[in-house]
Amino acid sequence: MDEFLIQLLNGLDRGAAYALIALGLTLIFGTLGVVNFAHGALFMIGAFCTVTMQRFLNLSQTVIDDTQKDFLGNPLEVEVPYVQSWFGEAAGLAIQDWSVMLAIFLTIPVMLLVGYVMERGLIRHFYSRPHADQILVTFGLAIIIGEIIKYFYGANPIQTPMPSAFLGTWDMGAAFGLEANSVAYPKWRLVYFFFSALIIAAVFAFLQFTTFGMVVRAGMADRETVGMLGIDIDRRFTIVFGIAACVAGLAGMMYTPILSPHYNIGMDFLVLSFVVVVVGGMGSLPGAVLSGFMLGILQSFASLKVVTNIVPGIDQIIIYLVAIIILLTRPRGLMGRKGVMED
Amino acid sequence: MSKSNFTRRGVLKTGAVAGAALSLPTYLRADGHTGYTNAPGDSGTVKFGFNVPQTGPYAEEGLDELRAQELAVEHINGMGDGGMLNTFSEKNLDGTGILGKKVEFVTGDTQTKSDVARASAQSMIQKDGVIMVNGGSSSGVAVAVQGLCQEAGIIFMAGLTHSNDTTGKDRKANGFRHFFNGYMSGAALGPVLKNEYGTDRRAYHLTADYNWGWTQQESMQASTEAMGWETAEAVLTPVGAGDFSSYIAPVLNSGADTLILNHYGGDMVNSLTQAVQFGLKDKQVNGKDFKIIVPLYSELMAAGAGSNIEGVFGSMNWNWQLQDEGTAAFVKSFGEKYGFPPSGSAHTCYVQTLLYADAVTRAGSFRPCAVAEALEDFQFDGMGNGPTLYRGADHQCFKDVLVMKGKENPSNQYDTLEIVEVTPVEQVTYEPDHPMFGGSDASLGTCNDGA
Numbered sequence: 001m002d003e004f005l006i007q008l009l010n011g012l013d014r015g016a017a018y019a020l021i022a023l024g025l026t027l028i029f030g031t032l033g034v035v036n037f038a039h040g041a042l043f044m045i046g047a048f049c050t051v052t053m054q055r056f057l058n059l060s061q062t063v064i065d066d067t068q069k070d071f072l073g074n075p076l077e078v079e080v081p082y083v084q085s086w087f088g089e090a091a092g093l094a095i096q097d098w099s100v101m102l103a104i105f106l107t108i109p110v111m112l113l114v115g116y117v118m119e120r121g122l123i124r125h126f127y128s129r130p131h132a133d134q135i136l137v138t139f140g141l142a143i144i145i146g147e148i149i150k151y152f153y154g155a156n157p158i159q160t161p162m163p164s165a166f167l168g169t170w171d172m173g174a175a176f177g178l179e180a181n182s183v184a185y186p187k188w189r190l191v192y193f194f195f196s197a198l199i200i201a202a203v204f205a206f207l208q209f210t211t212f213g214m215v216v217r218a219g220m221a222d223r224e225t226v227g228m229l230g231i232d233i234d235r236r237f238t239i240v241f242g243i244a245a246c247v248a249g250l251a252g253m254m255y256t257p258i259l260s261p262h263y264n265i266g267m268d269f270l271v272l273s274f275v276v277v278v279v280g281g282m283g284s285l286p287g288a289v290l291s292g293f294m295l296g297i298l299q300s301f302a303s304l305k306v307v308t309n310i311v312p313g314i315d316q317i318i319i320y321l322v323a324i325i326i327l328l329t330r331p332r333g334l335m336g337r338k339g340v341m342e343d
Numbered sequence: 344m345s346k347s348n349f350t351r352r353g354v355l356k357t358g359a360v361a362g363a364a365l366s367l368p369t370y371l372r373a374d375g376h377t378g379y380t381n382a383p384g385d386s387g388t389v390k391f392g393f394n395v396p397q398t399g400p401y402a403e404e405g406l407d408e409l410r411a412q413e414l415a416v417e418h419i420n421g422m423g424d425g426g427m428l429n430t431f432s433e434k435n436l437d438g439t440g441i442l443g444k445k446v447e448f449v450t451g452d453t454q455t456k457s458d459v460a461r462a463s464a465q466s467m468i469q470k471d472g473v474i475m476v477n478g479g480s481s482s483g484v485a486v487a488v489q490g491l492c493q494e495a496g497i498i499f500m501a502g503l504t505h506s507n508d509t510t511g512k513d514r515k516a517n518g519f520r521h522f523f524n525g526y527m528s529g530a531a532l533g534p535v536l537k538n539e540y541g542t543d544r545r546a547y548h549l550t551a552d553y554n555w556g557w558t559q560q561e562s563m564q565a566s567t568e569a570m571g572w573e574t575a576e577a578v579l580t581p582v583g584a585g586d587f588s589s590y591i592a593p594v595l596n597s598g599a600d601t602l603i604l605n606h607y608g609g610d611m612v613n614s615l616t617q618a619v620q621f622g623l624k625d626k627q628v629n630g631k632d633f634k635i636i637v638p639l640y641s642e643l644m645a646a647g648a649g650s651n652i653e654g655v656f657g658s659m660n661w662n663w664q665l666q667d668e669g670t671a672a673f674v675k676s677f678g679e680k681y682g683f684p685p686s687g688s689a690h691t692c693y694v695q696t697l698l699y700a701d702a703v704t705r706a707g708s709f710r711p712c713a714v715a716e717a718l719e720d721f722q723f724d725g726m727g728n729g730p731t732l733y734r735g736a737d738h739q740c741f742k743d744v745l746v747m748k749g750k751e752n753p754s755n756q757y758d759t760l761e762i763v764e765v766t767p768v769e770q771v772t773y774e775p776d777h778p779m780f781g782g783s784d785a786s787l788g789t790c791n792d793g794a
Contacts (some may be wrong), residue, residue: 014586029381070661071674071684071757078755134748135463157612157650162620186620189588210440246655258620259585260647303589305578315589316581338380 002173002182007300009172013189015296018197020251021269022276023200024244030220030283034123035131037139037163039248039273040266041146045114046107046249047261048149051158053103057083057096079297086339098163100257105245107253108246115245119238144264150263166257188257195254199247200289206243207285216240220283275323281336291334295319348676379710380496380793381472389444389709391696392473394464394488395502397452401480401608404688408502409450410681411689412477415696416446418676424467426676427697428723430725431668431737435704442703448475451703455480457487464488464670468495474709475500477692479522482506482555489518496793498711500695501581503688505607505639507558510739512781517711519733521660521698521740522691523771525559526779528638528658529566531656531744531766536656538632540601541573544671547599549590549614552579561779563638565601575599580606580614587614591621600628602684611637611648619651640747642686645759652759659745661690661727663760669727684757694726698733712790730768738787744771 021043028036051161060079068076092172095102122141126134166187208212219226219233227234251262259265276295280287300317301307313319325333352774375497383389390575393412396405417423419457421438428436440446448569449471451463452648466490467473476492479485486509492499501509501520505528510520556579564574570597575597580590594602602623605666606614618624618635626633673693677685685693702717703709719735728742746764753759776783 002596003593005591006595010588010592014588053587068754070755072678075754150398151404155398155406156643157609157646157647158611159651168625169620182596184622186622188620191642241458258617260609260616262609266584268583302588303593305576305593308578 002178003304005053005172005183008190008297009183009185009193009302011300012293013193013296014178014300015195015293017251017255017269017292018273018296019289019292020196020199020246021273022280023203023274023285023294024247024281025245026285026288027203027240027247028284029277030285031216031240032119032123034121035134035138037135037270038118038142038145039244040268040270041142041254042111042114042245042248042266043259043269044149044257044266046111046143046252047160047256047265048102048252049107049110049249050160050253050256051153052098053106054096054160057081057099058103058223061085077213078238084151092316100160100162102252103253104250107249109172111249112120112242114249115242116238118245119241123240123241124180124234127289134302142270146263151210153263155263157262159258159260164258166191192254196251203243203247204285211281212239214237272319274341275319279323279326279333281333283337284333284335287333287335290321294334295322298322347472347675355572360545360620373677378794379467379712381474382794383444383474383709387444388447390471390473391446391448391699392451392467392471392476392478393458393662393692394451394453394465394467394476394478395692396455396480396484397450397579398454401455403522404480404503404608404641404686405453405478407453407643407686407689408480408692411677411685411693412448412696414676414680415693415700418449419446419697419700423680424676425672425725427669427694430667430672431697432724433701433705435701439701442707442709446700449541451478453464453478453480453484453488455484457483460484461487461491464491465495467496467738468492473497477695477699478502479692480688480745481503482509482558483507483553485520486513486554489513489515493517493788493791496711496791498699498714500693500699502692503641504555505559506555507562508554508781510737511558511777511779512785514739514785514787516715516738516787517723519715519738521695521733523658523660523742523744524737524739525555525562525638526773526777527744527771528559529562529762530771531658531746532563532636532638532656532771533566533570533771534766535746535764536567536636538568539656540631544572544601544631544634545575545629546572546601546603547575547594547597548577548603548605549579549587549594550579551582551610553582554714555607555728556582556605558779559638559759560603562568563636565779572601576784580610582610584610585613587617588621590614591618591623594618594623595621598628600631601634601636605638605642607639607786608644609647611644615648615651615655624654633648641688642684642757642759643688645749646756653751655749656763657747657749659687659747659760662686662745662747662760662762663690663757663758665727665745665765667725667727667729670723673727690727697726698723710792712792729765732768734775736787737785739770741768743768 025039060081062077065076065078072074132307169184170187171184173302174180276291281289360380368452394410405735418426453460482504485501485504491497499518507525510715550556637657640659702714706713706717718733721733724730731742744766747760748763750761
């Protein structure tokens, strides 16, 4: 029972990341009709916004410490971060400690800008081209972005610690009346789950309850008619692309304490996210979210030893197996709409 | 009046045969006066092939290997301060190259993929005419390239490869490994773990599901079970899984009090970080503090894992903090050239390059089998690991092994690991027909000069 609960939490947490990326992918596909294989790269850029913020807050002045020696026996050059010089050691350390959360002030503008530049500079030239062309160009773009990141940040994973307030686990067993420490789950992973839920709710609320969202939904349903009403739907769709990029970036930003970012992290999520979108139903936002959580949970349970003992390697193929079954029984996916990707 | 024997048909036939012969890959052509692959002949230079991952998950390791290989070539050619040539017990290399020939090199990118690494090595041998291939960073790659070099008649001086199989069941007459292996890690760590954690422990293994991971787990399991530990569970994890949480969560309620992470590179960084996040380091099981062990450490991994490695035991082939003359000379050369201390993978590639050059000098020839003979049962010192034997029976180096621990209070970015013990070579030595190394069926085969 305890193990079941932990794997359920784990699946929800993993599914939250899938759902966030798939949500952005679906937004772009639903509005612009573009199959964006660079979406994983947007997740990665968000993750590296955290790294950049961390490095910015660690910018230091060099002080020579004659009492210590470096590896060559020379006096040790000690790095003293500017934030500690300016705000005092305690305040400086506290600011550095919260670098992941502070990265939100960098991630949102950067991702909006990246989304805008990508859409205006490249993607819009491929609206009327076949999906194969879109896949090729966006996949190429993802590789280029990855190599740029590698050039500046190296190939190794970069440790990005969470705020010390979220270190350790939360004893959910005790909180819900079970045996103490029977279900202990990392605090930051719970934070990630609730953060994802908040972002997903915000995106749905934005599309559902604002005039902008209403126009976008109308455009998704019938772009030409909305255009004939005198509404500049292209401009709104560009903003939607920026929002989708932002969602992916925020997902990456908050994921860094869980998975140390490296230049290829986007590719690790990309294929899975496409499976999530297809299973959920192309163009269906609720489908993407539902499918993200469902596949995350299934993948988590498939990793249990009791399961892999019966079907070795099932943890590696469960998502694809479920995708095949769902597409055979419901070709449009769980919540796919008629007419989407069926021309 | 003389009559010519040339006919149009004859000329065409001769031309076709000559053309076909000339179009053969270099390594399939016998050099008339030497009879081995890529013989340098009268050329004033000789070429090495450095086949390392320059892109992909082990790129940082590979790039550090490449730095060290370049440094080794500089030292062989008489540039720089000579590095370990000044401390090496053999004094055959005098800075004039090898047998009067200056050393050049070409590099290849293995991407840590066996097929790519083989293609890269093949290109070096066929197109660039290299006389020796050095490199690694993955046992899968090393075994694949070693097999290719055996077929082509080229000496393979393995870089970072830690699987027992490289000099075990997959050993080859043309392949040589300076780096230590999984068995040695287990043998070195065992007694230290016994002293630190006692004999009553239940270990849970998470193991990378490929060649290296399997042999590492087998070695650690044998070592820990021999001292009384019980193996609670051994779970294979996919390489590059990223999120290991679904494999770590079951550890919590498994009754295990020790987690052994048979992971390397990015996988180790992620699995260790996530294990710490799940509170394993702060957990108590059966009245004992929960412990995590990482059998194979590298400086680059330690830097990636940050504070999570504090207090975690592991093992290494070599570390820049050693106090011997050889280490000091290499760290100085490398540190002054690149601005940071070398990694263990850099060290092994540097040493392998020098050892090859020295063996050629002692053999008086670049002929692969003559070089192999010079390396077999060769004893040397001054290369950072103390007295070392290149055992002839399996082409594995035998030397002291380092037991390391993640430093509790690092003073700078390079001060991530501390040396807990230098395990003497006797403790990590095994028989060539040890069951973990292919048993009595394992054989080097016949040395191949190629051509």
